[in-house]
Amino acid sequence: MKGIQAGDSDALSQLYDRYNGILKALILRVIHNETEADDLLQEIFMEIWNQSKNFSAQKGKPLGWMVTLARRRAIDGLRKKQAYARAEERLQNETEQQPDAWVHNATEDEIMLSDTRRLIRKVIMSLPPPQQQAIDLAFFKGMSQREIAAKTNTPLGTVKTRLELGLKKIYDGLKELRDEL
């Protein structure tokens, strides 16, 4: 990030090579459209280039900053297009096929996971499915507690409890991994 902040385009090229796959996966998970995800990915890396001076190593690691930025852009894009309902339909259709959906029946053997990813997924998969679902809808779909409650026909208080418990378990489970992230 120091190189990018100094205006070194080679540093951006290296950052892109290292993280484009992770950010693309995140964007795809939100908007479920390959072409739009590619366009958004390009815009996000341009924003990373333009906004690099706003990054502070004291406030976290570069990946965290980029993921926060990418998620916000992807959710904004989803809402601006008012394609929410259509994306939800696609999500419904794709959930069973998508190998990386949290709530699914696919076996881990289907895909080779990196050590870090495997450990993170192990933590996430240890949550009861309703907690996974609530976090999935909040993080990847940008849904509020009320929206999750409506979508899942669940009382608002239950949604809040699921989010709190699930996030705490993930947070605690990640403590050992935190230095690697």
Next chain:
Amino acid sequence: MNFEQFQNQSRLYVIGALEPEELEEFEKARKKFGKKAEDFITKCYALHEAFALSLRPAKSSAAIKERLMAMVKAKKEA
């Protein structure tokens, strides 16, 4: 709000899941707990990294990087 409750709310806050009425209360507690609160919120952003890393990386078209670097070059030259 005690600090344990603030921690619970912080994890919701970083993923944008606090309701408007909770957000107001959260910001008050954030001011009350000061640096301790800011440090904890910063730690909570590791959740963002973790959720992204939990996904299998997706392939992008090579043209995306070419376009990006061309845009950066043009901007530098402007």
